[in-house]
Amino acid sequence: MGRRRFLGLGAVLTGSLAVGGKQAIADAAQESPPADAPWSQSIGAGVVDRPYGRPADTEASVIRRNVPWLTASAESSVSFSPLQDLHGIITPNGLFFERHHAGRPDIDPAQHKLMIHGLVERPLLLTMKDIMRFPSVSRIHFIECPANGGMNWRAAQMNSLQFSHGMVSCAEWTGVKLSTLLEETGIRNQAKWAMVEGADGAHMNRSLPLDKCLDDCLVVYAQNGEALRPEQGYPLRLVVPGWEGNVNIKWLRRIKLGEKPWHTREETSKYTDLMPDGTSRGFTWLIDAKSVVTFPCPEKPLDGPGLYEIRGLAWTGNGKIKRVDVTMDGGVNWQSARLHEPVLSKALTKFTLPWRWDGRPALVASRVIDETGYVQPTIAQLRAQRGSNSVYHNNSIQTWQVKPDGSVFNVQLA
Amino acid sequence: MYSSRKICLPIIAILLACAASLAGAAEPGSFGYGSVATPAQIAGWDIDVRGEDGTGLPSGKGTVDRGAEVYAEQCAACHGTFGEGEGRFPKLVGGVGSLRDERPEPTVGSYWPFAPTLWDYINRAMPMQAPHTLSADDVYALTAYILNLNDLVPHEFVADRNSLPKVKMRNRDNFIWTDPRPDTMTKPCMNDCVNAADVRISSTAEGRNLTPRTTGPLDTMQQK
DSSP states (O other): OOHHHHHHHHHHHHHHHHHHHHHHHHHHHHHTTTSOOGGGSSOOOOTTSSSSOOOOGGGTTOOOBOOTTTSSBTTBEEEBOOGGGOOSSSOOGGGSOEEESSOOOOOOTTTOEEEEEESBSSOEEEEHHHHHHSOOEEEEEEEEOTTTTGGGSSSOOOOSHHHHHOSEEEEEEEEEEHHHHHHHHOBOTTOOEEEEEESSTTOOEEEEEHHHHHHHOEEEEEETTEEOOGGGTTTOEEEOTTBOGGGSOSSEEEEEEESSOOOOGGGTTSSOEEOTTSOEEOOOOBOOOEEEEEESBTTBOOOSSEEEEEEEEEEOTTSOEEEEEEESBSSSSOEEOEEOSOOOTTSOEEEEEEEEEOSSOEEEEEEEEETTOOBOOOHHHHHHHHTTOOOSOOOOOOEEEEOTTSOEEEEEEO | OHHHHHHHHHHHHHHHHHHHHHHSOOOTTSSOOSEEOOHHHHHHHOOOOOTTTOTTOOSOEEEHHHHHHHHHHHTHHHHOTTSOOSTTSOOSSOOTTOTTSSSOOOOTTTTOOOSHHHHHHHHHHOSTTSTTOSOHHHHHHHHHHHHHHTTSSOTTOEEETTTGGGOOOTTTTOEEOSOOOOOOOOOOOOSSOSOGGGOOEEEEOTTOOOOBOOSSSSOOOOBO
């Protein structure tokens, strides 16, 4: 293209924008089609304008958020995924919930190493290059902080899907099976437990039974096809499918095999469940089956009577989702929802159910049944067993109150 | 007959051995990636301490008085001079006898089951803004000081690898380390499960003013 022609084209382009701009918008609004919107009358940005892509500017409110009054400092805190704006079973990497104990370290992968020692035949020190040479696997799993919903143990507190359920996210993880690494070191007969530890300032550590390590744990370096995000443990994290988020150690630097558990601070002072009789449950790793209606929700009210699709997510640490039932009347009658493929083990599962809303008050809730036959309990059933001081593992049915104006509120039923 | 059995047995043994090595775990080192960790490397990384018996506690020791000095300099700003906790920073004392209350206060004094875990946690994570900067002796001293603040050890107590595992923590015997779940059983009823007239809202988040904003333009994180 000659310089003159190029300049000419530019003049035409700017001219049409300047002259036609206002008129074009009016046309688009009133009689489209066939009138063009401004973005149809101009040329867009070229490739690699954004070498690493990002969402449209108008999606700027789809972000992780925290509750400032919840924790003393943002470095030992949590942020919530905006479930109200997500549409599938995979959480985009930038929206995956965060839980840090000493902030997000920015680690140089060239210097990061994983040590495996203790009751092994051959203690190993592995670089990231070494780890990436091992046979790789990719699996889709959710991770949920067991304190997800913890603010609702006592009463309905957060009028929001994001803040009541946003400490769950789901990704495709790629890495090496922990069993492959442990077989490479050789496991001594007396070994029954593993201590797993992070490279962050808190050197966060937990004990895990060896059986679980050998069953389905993964040491991963990638999340949804790209390297882990720093917030998710870059360059290396543990994924413990179906177990509470805290054991999925981020920035993984050390695995030690031993005969007995360690009873670390994170499995005594924290991540234990206080019962009404003053006793506490420890090593309650499993995430029980849980589901939530993601539309409608407090952030996404209804827009007048008519036909809607109720949408939601279900998950269980026990394996696969078998069924999800939905009620519109606070649990008097239930209907089974449609489960959407893929229905994967220890992954978020999507469900939907069409609903014609007549504009009258409604109490919308979902109830999941997993492949072991476990049924998601009500908050009243949970409280009858555990009181309301156990902080963690609130997997109760979430009820949304829909008012005649379409607004939606987080409520609990007696 | 006799001779064929004699031949057969070794063959079966070989076949069994082959089957076992195919089905079972690979030999250690069969990939050969990475390097074998040396004792010196392991010693540098091996910081964990077992709560129940103190396995892994290093040599060294610390007194309550020394602990008070280090604590005033490095910990009090967040945890309060006497462990009462500044703002929302965790309390390190108090709550004894509160675990069955409406608002329990789990602390080192009221909740923690094992004293060596305190040494381990301070050593691995505190002080929050400069972790892994304390000497083993100072971690022992801080542990002694916090235990003393909680009336768990006398003022003369000297913390070391032998004395810490012997400290009897108040809540030591109140943990159940096997998960009793599932602890709720329900049959999923589909129709007329409850009387519609009995469906009652017992609590609502409406009007509580606890929820930060989640919609609209970029959040300012102001409380609503």
